[in-house]
Amino acid sequence: MRRTGLSRHIIVSMSMMVLSVIVMMILSSYLLYAILMEFYPASTTLEPEGWMPTGPELAWMLGVTLLGLTLAIAASIRLAHRILSPLSSLLDSIRALADGDLGVRASVSDDSPDEVALLAEDFNAMAARLQHMETERSMWHAAIAHELRTPMTILRGRLQGLAEGVFQPDEAQFHSLLSQVEGLSRLIEDLRVLSLADNSRLEVHRARNDVVQEVHSVMTLVDPGFRSAGFVLEMETSREEHPAYCDPTRLRQALLALLENARRYASPGRVRIAIHDAAEHVQVVIEDEGPGIEPSLQAHIFNPFMRGDSSRSRQGGGSGLGLAVVKAIVDAHGGTIGCMPSSIGGTRFVIELPRQ
Numbered sequence: 001m002r003r004t005g006l007s008r009h010i011i012v013s014m015s016m017m018v019l020s021v022i023v024m025m026i027l028s029s030y031l032l033y034a035i036l037m038e039f040y041p042a043s044t045t046l047e048p049e050g051w052m053p054t055g056p057e058l059a060w061m062l063g064v065t066l067l068g069l070t071l072a073i074a075a076s077i078r079l080a081h082r083i084l085s086p087l088s089s090l091l092d093s094i095r096a097l098a099d100g101d102l103g104v105r106a107s108v109s110d111d112s113p114d115e116v117a118l119l120a121e122d123f124n125a126m127a128a129r130l131q132h133m134e135t136e137r138s139m140w141h142a143a144i145a146h147e148l149r150t151p152m153t154i155l156r157g158r159l160q161g162l163a164e165g166v167f168q169p170d171e172a173q174f175h176s177l178l179s180q181v182e183g184l185s186r187l188i189e190d191l192r193v194l195s196l197a198d199n200s201r202l203e204v205h206r207a208r209n210d211v212v213q214e215v216h217s218v219m220t221l222v223d224p225g226f227r228s229a230g231f232v233l234e235m236e237t238s239r240e241e242h243p244a245y246c247d248p249t250r251l252r253q254a255l256l257a258l259l260e261n262a263r264r265y266a267s268p269g270r271v272r273i274a275i276h277d278a279a280e281h282v283q284v285v286i287e288d289e290g291p292g293i294e295p296s297l298q299a300h301i302f303n304p305f306m307r308g309d310s311s312r313s314r315q316g317g318g319s320g321l322g323l324a325v326v327k328a329i330v331d332a333h334g335g336t337i338g339c340m341p342s343s344i345g346g347t348r349f350v351i352e353l354p355r356q
Contacts, residue, residue, distance in 0.1 A: 014079075018072035022065050086112045090120050093127070102131040144191065151180045151187075190321040194304060197328035204247040204332045211242045211251070211275055211282050211353065218255045219273065222263075230268030233259075237275045244282040244353040246333055251353075254329045255284075257322040258349055262288045266346055281335065281352035288346035298339045302327040326351075 086108040096104040105127060106120040158177055161167040196202040219233050226233055262271050266288035274285040293301055304324040326349075330337045335353045342348035 014072045014076035015069055018068045019065065022061075022068055026061060083113060083116060085109065086116045086120055090116075090123055093123065097127055097130075102127060102134055148184070148187070151184050155180050187321070190325050193325050194321065194328055197332060202328060202332045204250050204329070206245050206247055206333065208243050209246055209248045209251070211244050211246070211284060212237055212240065214248050214251050215255060215273055215275060215284065218252050218259065222256065222259055226259075226263060226271065229263055231263060231266075232270050234270055234272045235275070236272060238277065242275050242277060242282045244355055246353050250329045250332070254326045254351070255286075257326045258286045261322050262286065262347075267291060270344065272344065277355075278352065280355055282355055284351040284353070285348060286351075287342035287344060287348040289342075289344050290346040292341060292346045293339065295341075301339050302337070 086106070089108065090106040093104045093106040105124045108117045108120045112120075155177060158167065158173065158180075162169055162173065167173055193202060215235060219235060223233055259271065267290050269289035271286070271288050274283075274287075276283045276285075302323050304321055327337055330351055330353070333353055335351060337352070338350045340348050340350070
């Protein structure tokens with residue numbers, strides 16, 4: 001089907017409107033005279049035979065009609081240019097975006113209609129978002145490849161050494177290999193959780209559970225490792241039970257990730273876990289004694305592969321996914337999590353879980 005341009009539609013519509021107004025004015029004049037002659041004959045001395053326009057009158061009406069059409073066409077061309085110029089720019093940008101140019105942006109002039117300008121702004125925002133997502137995707141691929149490469153290199157070197165007789169197949173070697181495999185398993189599980197969360201498919205089986213009991217079970221599990229690293233775990237509660245509507249398995253996973261983060265990156269000392277009731281939430285606070293997170297990184301600390309001091313992060317051996325997994329779990333519960341400086345000198349993480 002053949003399509004006509006918007007510019008032609010505007011010009012034809014404006015011309016037809018002006019022509020219709022002129023014809024309507026002429027016909028309405030004759031109608032007025034007819035009504036006056038029918039009901040008020042004394043109000044006019046013009047006879048019906050004199051209603052037909054004379055030559056000069058016809059020339060005048062024709063001139064006015066042509067002038068009106070000329071003005072309408074001129075105004076239509078100006079209006080069409082004002083509307084179509086930014087739309088053409090937007091169309092070119094859409095085609096470039098479809099061809100893979102994510103850096104393209106639509107431009108509009110200052111005299112463009114507000115609706116067209118808003119449309120161009122929305123397109124530019126969408127293009128910027130797509131470009132940001134593509135950049136993040138590339139960074140994700142590079143970061144995942146980097147995180148997988150380190151344990152794989154270690155495994156390959158150890159296995160090759162065992163095969164060539166460089167290393168003796170003793171218990172220490174097997175434990176070393178097992179630790180690398182466990183690290184790979186954790187990395188794969190974290191990536192799976194984040195992938196499900198990004199697609200809103202992370203399942204949480206929410207029910208009424210006691211947060212104090214879950215925190216206590218996690219503390220019992222990790223306490224030997226914390227003590228050997230020089231940490232002391234403390235728990236503070238305002239009462240014996242703090243029920244919340246949560247998935248206990250996912251909650252323990254989030255708590256383990258936060259405590260593991262503290263064990264890797266905080267200085268030896270106290271790690272305090274406090275549980276309190278808020279108006280509609282149960283609040284779980286985990287804080288350490290330092291050195292803390294730089295204020296410039298606190299707003300981005302829950303992004304995947306985000307780390308603070310890179311040298312300390314590498315020494316700790318983390319993948320940079322733990323806090324992103326925690327946020328994904330908390331979000332799936334309909335809760336919130338925040339990061340701020342601690343009153344005891346380190347970092348304070350605050351989780352709020354719905355009570356209902």
